Structure formats: C-alpha cells, structure tokens
Amino acid sequence: MQIHSPEFKQRAGDALDNANLQRALGNLRDGFPQKRAAAVARMPEFEQLRNEGRDLKNHILANLDFYLEQFEDNVIKQGGQVHWARDGEEARRAILEICRNAGAKTVTKGKSMVSEEINLNDYLEANGVKPVETDLGEYILQLREDHPSHIIAPAIHLNLDDVSDIFHKKHNRPRSEDPAELMQEAREMLRKQFVAADVGITGANFCVAETGSTIIVTNEGNGDLTQTLPRVHVVITTIEKVVPTLEDMTLFLRLLARSATGQEFTVYNTLSSGPRRPEDQDGPEEFHVVLLDNGRSEMIGSEFQEMLRCIRCSACMNHCPVYGAIGGHAYGWVYPGPMGSVLTPKLIGVDKAGHLPNASTFCGKCESVCPVKIPLPKLMRHWREREFERHLSPKGFRFGLGTWAWFARRPGLYRWVSRSSSWFLKRLGGKQGRIRSLPLGKGWTAWRDMPAPQGSTFMDQWKRHQQTQQQKNKG
Amino acid sequence: MTSSRNQILGNIRRGLQRDLLTGDALDQVRTRLREHPANTVPARSQLPQDQQIALFESMANEAAAELIELKTLEALPGTVAEFCRENGIDQLVSASDPALTALDWSGIDNLEITHRVAQAGDSASLTTSFCGIAETGTLMLLSGPHSPTTLNFLPDTHLVLLKQSQIVGAYEEAWARLRQHSDAMPRTVNMITGPSRSADIEQKLQMGAHGPKRLIILLLRD
Ligand code: SF4
DSSP states (O other): OOOOGGGHHHHHHHHHHOHHHHHHHHHHHHHHHHHHHHHHHTOTTHHHHHHHHHHHHHHHHHTHHHHHHHHHHHHHHTTOEEEEESSHHHHHHHHHHHHHHTTOSEEEEOOOHHHHHTTHHHHHHHTTOEEEEOSHHHHHHHHHTOOOSSSSSTTTTOOHHHHHHHHHHHHOSOOOOOHHHHHHHHHHHHHHHHHHOSEEEEOOSEEETTTTEEEEEESSSHHHHHHHSSSEEEEEEEGGGEESSHHHHHHHHHHHHHHHTOOSSOSEEEEEOSSOOTTOSSSOSEEEEEEEOTTSGGGTTSTTGGGGGOOOOOHHHHTOHHHHHHOSGGGOSSSOHHHHHHHHHHHHOHHHHTTGGGSOOOOOHHHHHOTTOOOHHHHHHHHHHHHHHTTOSOHHHHHHHHHHHHHHTOHHHHHHHHHHHHHHHHHHHTTTTEESSOTTOHHHHTTSOEEOOOSSOHHHHHHHHHHHHHHHHHO | OOOHHHHHHHHHHHHHTOOSOOHHHHHHHHHHHHHOOOOOOOGGGOSOHHHHHHHHHHHHHHTTOEEEEESSGGGHHHHHHHHHHHTTOOEEEEOOOHHHHTSOOTTOOSOEEEOSOOOTTOOEEEEEOSEEETTTTEEEEEOBTTBOGGGGTSSSEEEEEEEGGGEESSHHHHHHHHHHHOSSOOSEEEEEOSSOEEOTTTTOOEEOSSSOSEEEEEEEOO
16 A cells, blocks of 8 residues: 555545545444444453453563464474565565465455555556455455555445445446445355465464464455465464464454454454365465564564554544544555554654654543553654654644743743733634634634633632632631 | 574564573463463353353354254254255255265255365355354354365355254363364364354445355254
C-alpha cells in the first residue's frame, strides 16, 4: 500500500465531508462496540483473561528469540520451511521465489494485513504472478483497486451500492442490490480461482512454538480453501505472533473473537502443521512460513515494546471517536486507528507519520477495551514528545506553545491577557454563547462550535474561593 | 555477512540486553513447552457430562449449526438419506472413515455416494469428527488418510457425525485428547463453529460465504 500518512490533515478533512463514507461509518459505530460488550458480559472471567493475556505477551517478548527458534525447529521437523525476512523487500523476494519454483501463474490469498504492509500484490503482479484476494471484503477492494480501511472489516468504508456497482461492472451480470445474492456471486466467481491457483498465501494469527503450527481465524472459510487446494501453502507472518503452546494460543483465541466481532468463537480456527502427510488425500505438498521483522525487533527494549503485544483484534479502532469520524483511509497506510497511530511511525518513519499520534482525543477508550491492555494513549504521547524533540511538529504549533510558555512565566501579564481574551470571546459568542468561527482557530470551528467562556477566569475564581475559605476559617 | 535470521535474533537479544538464554531462565521456558500449563479455563463448561452435552447443543445452535439426533449408529445411513431427500440432494461425498463405511448403506437408493476428496460443485459431504467442545459448540476435525480437509469446506452442506461421548468441556480438554491420540500434529486441525458467513457488505451478516452454507451435526446418543 502506498504511503499517504503525511497528507493526514487533508484526508481527514475530506473524510468528514464525504457523505457516503459517513453513512458507511455509521455501520461500524452501531455494530462492533455493542457486540463486544455483550460478549464480554457473558464471560465473567474476561478481565482475568485480559490480565493473563498481557502477562503472557510480556513473557513471550522477554523470551522471543527462544520461542522463535523453537517454532522454526518444529516447522522443519514437520517438513516445512522457514524464511526469515528483515524487511518487506526480503519477504517479497522469498515469496516470489517460492511462486517461481512452483511455476505459479495465479496465487489465491487469504486476508493478511502483513501482505498489505509489504505491498505484496503489486510486486507479484509486476513479476507476472496474478494474486487473487478471496476474503469477500478484500475481493471487493481488489476489483475496485482500493485498499482496506480496517484491519478485520477491510471494506467497512463502502456501502451496498458500491458493491452492486463494481460486481455489475466486473462480473457482467445484472446489477443486484441483495447482499445475499452478491455474496453468492462472489462465491461462484472465486470457486474457479481456488481450484486453479498454484500457490495459496495466508497470514497467521499465531504461530505455536510447541508444535510448529500456524493458525488462521476466519468466518468465511476462504482461508481454508486458499491453503488446502493449491500445491503450495505460504504463510506470511511477523515475529511477534509466536506463542509457546496450544494452551497459550487458546487464551488469545478466547480474547480475540470477543474483542473483534463479539462472537463467542470465530467460525473457522485452523491449525496448519507442515505439508500434507504421505498418506493424506489432499492438502499442500509444500509448507513455507515467511517470518517478517520489518522494524519490530528494534521495538524490543524500547519504550514502544508494549505495542508488540497487539493481537490485531481492532477493538481500539472500533471504539475510537477519531477513527469513527474519519475512517481508516485518512491515516494513509495499512494500520489505522490508535494501534496504527503507534505502529505506523515506527514502521514507515516518524518523519512521515509522526503526526498520526496527534489524531487522538486521549479519551482512553482504546486502552480500556484492548484485550492485552496496551497503554495506547501513553505510547502516542511518547511519539508526540519525540516529534517535538526532533522539531517535526508544525511551526504554528511550536510558536503557540512557545508563546504560551512566555506568558506563563509572567503571571501578572498572563492573568491580564486571559481576562481580556475571555471577555473578548464572550462578546464573540453573543447571546447563544457559541462561537461559530474562531479567529486564529478556524480549523477547530470548521466542524463544531466553540462554547464561549462563561463567568470569570479560573484564576480569578480561585482567588475568590481562597478568600471566602479564609473568611470562613476566621469566622 | 550474517544471515537475516541471525540479525533478527541478534536485534532481539540486544533489545533484551542479554545473550542466549541459559540456566534457570532456559529451564523455565523449556518447562513451559513441555508441561504446557493451562491458563484460566472459564467456569462455564466445567460441568457434569450431561450438562456439557446440553451446553454443546445450545452453543452450536446459537452458531447456526443444525442438530439431528441419532439413537443408534446404525440409524445413520437412513437419517442421512432422509435429510438429503428432503433437501433435494442426490449426491454425497463421504469420508472413507471405517466408522462410516462399515455401516450398511445397501438400502439407500436416492443417493449416489462416493469416497474421495471434495471438488468444486459438490453439494454435500459426510465426515466424522474428533471431538465436540461444549464451551462454544465447536467441532474439532483432524486431517488424515480417511478424512481429507476439502470435505469440510468445498461442499454446500457438511454433515458431521459426533458421538456425545466425544464431547468435552473446554478447548484445553480437546488438546489433552489430541496429545493422547498421537505424538505428532496432523497436517490440519479444524475447529468449526457453525456454517460459513460474512459481514463484509455493510456489516450485515450473511450466511454461506465460501465454506458450507449449512452445517449439520448428527449427534449420536451413545
Ligand atoms: S492495540 Fe489492542 S485493541 Fe488495538 S488491535 Fe491491538 S490488541 Fe486490539
């Protein structure tokens, strides 16, 4: 996916103006949070599971080298291969080579955000291998030459109309507006692709060190067809996804389904271990795991290490007022919402994405729903500090903060200025007490009114309060 | 030039400010892998067996799986044939599991039964299962010479035999059974909870995405 994070401000503004997008985002705001809340309410141990999930991830990260080596050993024992990739380029090349060795013309793909992270589709296409997305949402996006705007509901920014239009155009069939019919259409179209593909590429939600297995979690069953029918199965995943045992994986599966879609359990949880056995009648003959780092190993021991606990459930964005208002594309890259605001500057550079952590109201909702208790607001603040230190924050922002500091160091002047500006703003607010357009703050009032200050300044009120207290005490 | 593998592992160790794990720290992680201790197991499924069976049934129903009761294993061919007749299915791909092939299918004349892997266009499949998990009404199926994985995903309708004696409470109990069953993992372990679905169009749930549109559990009262 191309990087558009530097244009965040412009894209966020466009998103707020886009009526179709706003309609689509309504489906998100009305759906996920309620479903999660209901599922959590049915599991009295949920809070305990979250604590255990956090602690277990911390344990894994503290022993990550060991568990990765164990995982590798066990994949090889089962007859599979592991390819270590420091960055996207190495991962892409490893996958292309596997495809070439298999003589692959088309590859089917299960949903994988890591493959978006390394821009795999464009690369394969440019090298003569046709990638076919099979997750319904991803399939719609591929037809539209569009990109996911959410990590588990990739097409959440689209409405039914958009799907009807693109299917009509690309499938040469009468235009349908019935979601069930549209899904049936996609099912029929993709059947042939599943059977024809030479290589199937999936992601992995977890890698189990004990058994050398990878697991995918899906509701559609597309990932299973992707990895069972072709001759070669490639798993593209990242180093922090390893867990010690099946029991440990189980803890995260219990947290994941409930936090993500509010389901008791996702429909298909599928463990893959090595290639088909000699006596098996179906399944892939080759099993490859591409283990991508892409900057993650450098987060170990840094103030961002806690971000590596993330299990990609999407709860933080589903509950984020900023994401809910502007959607995922405004963030300009693969990972949106609070988790993306922390991860993106690390993965593509603070110069390109250092301002994403500013897109937060710091309401703390994300941290309160995160199944592994990542302190997302704290991590966003770390980025803000770094951005400021490196003089990357905008001139206006630095100037404003500087001016405020100058006045704050001169209390008499500070009080006089705040008293007079409060008087001025009150006049500006008029009878309604609301300011429609703020001088020097047009960006703020473009989307909402600013309440005009009421009464006297805080300092004046405080002084009066102190005086009354003193009098009371005397009396 | 060091390999990517060594660089990544080296980076991790540098971040952790240590070299290779040794001594007690190494023993501790090795023990975890060997003993695979359970984390918190939700109380919901820790019940006497009859209540576990009831929990399995209600959770499977909630996930939109359909249950058909079998009084005896011998009743299976007739029950399957009747289900297929009612639903206009005249072709069935069956797993070659001896538990199924040993049954008497001779009286069934409305069904063409084959034993092979699944193909695009198959309307129905019949398989056995490894166990049922009451906690969420989940089936566990293992790939093997007599149970090709494609049967679980390609056909429109998937019929699965489950004996109620195979029902356990929590996932952890299923892992324990799996470890007892064999030393090595099968190529594929499928945990299946209801039929395939998607909410990718406007977040409205539609049943029957790429996997089976219907999941029928033939529950044997053994
Ligand atoms: S940061 Fe937490 S809430 Fe957000 S996707 Fe990751 S695990 Fe889920």
